[in-house]
Amino acid sequence: MSEEEFDKNRLYDEFINSVDKIGYFSHFFSSIKGSEFETELMKTKYSLIEAKFTNVLNALTKIDDIEYKTKLFINLIYSIKETRLMKEKFSTILDILNKLDNDYVKRNAFESLVDTIEGTSLLEDNLWELFFSLDSKIEVYEKMHAYSVVKDMVQAKLKKENRKTNKIFQFGRESSLYAYNEIKKLIGRNEEIKRLEANFEHILKKPENFSVSSLLIGKGSIGKTLVGRYFVRDLRRKAVEKNIRLNMEYFDCIHFRSKSKIIRELIAKYVQLSWNRGYHLNQTLLYSTLKRENRFILLILDEIHLLKPAEILAFLDIGKQHPNISTLMICRTQDWLRIKKDKLQFDEIIELRQYTFNEICNVLKYRSEIAFQKNVITDELLKIISHIVVDNENMRNGLEILRNCGSLCVKKNLDHITPDIVKETNKDIYPNFRNDLIIELRSNHHELLILFGVARSIENQGNNYTLIDDAYGEYQKICEEYQKICDDNQKMYPESYCNPTIKPVVKTLFKKHIHILTLLKMIVSKTVRNEKPPNGRHLEISLLDISETTLLVLVKDVLDKIFIPYFD
Numbered sequence: 001m002s003e004e005e006f007d008k009n010r011l012y013d014e015f016i017n018s019v020d021k022i023g024y025f026s027h028f029f030s031s032i033k034g035s036e037f038e039t040e041l042m043k044t045k046y047s048l049i050e051a052k053f054t055n056v057l058n059a060l061t062k063i064d065d066i067e068y069k070t071k072l073f074i075n076l077i078y079s080i081k082e083t084r085l086m087k088e089k090f091s092t093i094l095d096i097l098n099k100l101d102n103d104y105v106k107r108n109a110f111e112s113l114v115d116t117i118e119g120t121s122l123l124e125d126n127l128w129e130l131f132f133s134l135d136s137k138i139e140v141y142e143k144m145h146a147y148s149v150v151k152d153m154v155q156a157k158l159k160k161e162n163r164k165t166n167k168i169f170q171f172g173r174e175s176s177l178y179a180y181n182e183i184k185k186l187i188g189r190n191e192e193i194k195r196l197e198a199n200f201e202h203i204l205k206k207p208e209n210f211s212v213s214s215l216l217i218g219k220g221s222i223g224k225t226l227v228g229r230y231f232v233r234d235l236r237r238k239a240v241e242k243n244i245r246l247n248m249e250y251f252d253c254i255h256f257r258s259k260s261k262i263i264r265e266l267i268a269k270y271v272q273l274s275w276n277r278g279y280h281l282n283q284t285l286l287y288s289t290l291k292r293e294n295r296f297i298l299l300i301l302d303e304i305h306l307l308k309p310a311e312i313l314a315f316l317d318i319g320k321q322h323p324n325i326s327t328l329m330i331c332r333t334q335d336w337l338r339i340k341k342d343k344l345q346f347d348e349i350i351e352l353r354q355y356t357f358n359e360i361c362n363v364l365k366y367r368s369e370i371a372f373q374k375n376v377i378t379d380e381l382l383k384i385i386s387h388i389v390v391d392n393e394n395m396r397n398g399l400e401i402l403r404n405c406g407s408l409c410v411k412k413n414l415d416h417i418t419p420d421i422v423k424e425t426n427k428d429i430y431p432n433f434r435n436d437l438i439i440e441l442r443s444n445h446h447e448l449l450i451l452f453g454v455a456r457s458i459e460n461q462g463n464n465y466t467l468i469d470d471a472y473g474e475y476q477k478i479c480e481e482y483q484k485i486c487d488d489n490q491k492m493y494p495e496s497y498c499n500p501t502i503k504p505v506v507k508t509l510f511k512k513h514i515h516i517l518t519l520l521k522m523i524v525s526k527t528v529r530n531e532k533p534p535n536g537r538h539l540e541i542s543l544l545d546i547s548e549t550t551l552l553v554l555v556k557d558v559l560d561k562i563f564i565p566y567f568d
């Protein structure tokens, strides 16, 4: 017998004799780890080793000393890292883990377990099972922790896969091109930010005298919303450092179209609910609660031209009467000029200027760095896109082009953007039409149905515009069509489909929606004198720079998502 063989036999005998001593198993496995002996043993004596391992695990549960028990458990699982045992005994290990009676200990043990299987196929193959088995096996507090640990790993795994498959976008960053929160440095707006800071500095010095009203105006897509949100986020951070309770409340009047809707939202958040208290009492309570709790609210009201002038005035008055509330309102210049504003007085009105060419280049570069992988787009191409932004005076277009270029590359399996890709995507950009609003309008499906009706009616007429009656007729038909689709769905999936009623709104309300769609610049409507009798005027509805065919495709896509859910 060679020395080596002798050694193996001695080790094996020792193992068989001592393995029932708690702690020996891990000691033994750690010492033979990675050796040929381990491979051989696992091949030839697996069932015995498995039985021994199960014994050890069970013996562990009988130990009283929690610290000791955990230590043994952790050693044990580390020792079988990357062995067949880990894979096959995984559920037993989880069972035992759950029996480690102390939460803190259990958590540590769980983390080590995760640690030992991280990066192994065990984790990759069983990730979801692990996730769900944990769900039933670990108690509530632990579950939360386990979730976050496993969630991180799922994320990491997806990230790794994304790196392999998505050569264009960084993981989860595709939507960042439209997001406001990702912006950590604001290019080209120092001046405006300084003015806002000077305006709102009270809150950081003498909060009790807080109550400022500012207005941000500027052309479309020039960065008003971003400046507002960025500034307030920064102000809030400074306030938190000084222990000042400052909350930012952002309302886009596209969704919150009246003062009472906004106030109700604030009441729901800041006032304890009680059933039979009316709106007015609640409103009073809102102000007194803020005062009592020494809490301050900075209200950002975006797209205020969708509110009535009297409502804008009312918000300004609230600020004057209640020092705990300040307002920062936002509006496009052209809309602001149209508002009847004789009584509206702001502490300061700030108008954003157009970005310079260099600033546009820098913004696009910065945003590509956030969204794309390295070397996806060259500076040359960024310059070409910046020229388009300058021509259209529209930053959002630039970002849309970047995003469309990225998506097209992914589709075509390219790893960088080429001049042809830019050319191809630039065709789908409409400088005046706000594509993103179609998605925003999801919550208001009648407006989408009406928009669809308008587009189809224009298409039917074939002369670039339509009249209110025709559009209304088309809208009614569309409601019927979708209702039919929904009813059919209900028949097909009686259990899982919640059948909505898509009843057309009455004509006066229809006209109101047309007015709002006009304010939102989704459509253009103008009153024209009749050429033929009867005398009088009629309303002509047309589209901006987007064709009716494209609009139909875009709106249909969103409507289908609302009404025709996807069933497996």
Ligand SMILES: Nc1ncnc2c1ncn2[C@@H]1O[C@H](COP(=O)(O)OP(=O)(O)OP(=O)(O)O)[C@@H](O)[C@H]1O
Pocket (backbone or CB within 6 Å): 177, 178, 179, 180, 183, 185, 186, 187, 188, 189, 218, 219, 220, 221, 222, 223, 224, 225, 226, 227, 332, 363, 367, 395, 396, 399
């Ligand atoms: N300095 C900048 N840095 C990074 N991104 C910017 C900058 N300025 C504008 N953007 C981006 O351009 C897009 C348009 O900006 P924003 O939505 O703030 O414009 P807006 O003036 O509010 O437009 P609208 O009048 O249509 O509401 C946004 O996606 C915004 O994040």
Ligand SMILES: [Mg+2]
Pocket (backbone or CB within 6 Å): 224, 225, 226, 302
């Ligand atoms: Mg905006």
